[in-house]
Amino acid sequence: MSGSQHAAIDFEWLIANLEIASIPTGVDDEQTGTVDTFVIGPKAIHAAEAYVLGLFQLYPTVYFHKTTRGAEKIFTELLIRIVHLTRDESIEQIGLPVQHPLVQFARDPEI
Numbered sequence: 803m804s805g806s807q808h809a810a811i812d813f814e815w816l817i818a819n820l821e822i823a824s825i826p827t828g829v830d831d832e833q834t835g836t837v838d839t840f841v842i843g844p845k846a847i848h849a850a851e852a853y854v855l856g857l858f859q860l861y862p863t864v865y866f867h868k869t870t871r872g873a874e875k876i877f878t879e880l881l882i883r884i885v886h887l888t889r890d891e892s893i894e895q896i897g898l899p900v901q902h903p904l905v906q907f908a909r910d911p912e913i
Contacts, residue, residue, distance in 0.1 A: 816842065816850060
């Protein structure tokens, strides 16, 4: 959605190359058993590596972009305002119904 071409993957290729294998478990050199789990087949290792590297490239280009950080700050301030208005019994200023999950959370986060 950002227009970035990072982490573009051939999802179908990776899924087609999933296998189930027994992986040894244990600590250091002591093996305690095995567990069956999904693994990437040898033909798809490069595609999986490219995907992981692409995700790392997304941090400086998308996740830490000034616009993203600005939107996160605005959203955080809106949530804080909802909590303050709810606790001050000024719910009518929020514009959300009393049954809204954000209002319920602001009233009692333990629910």
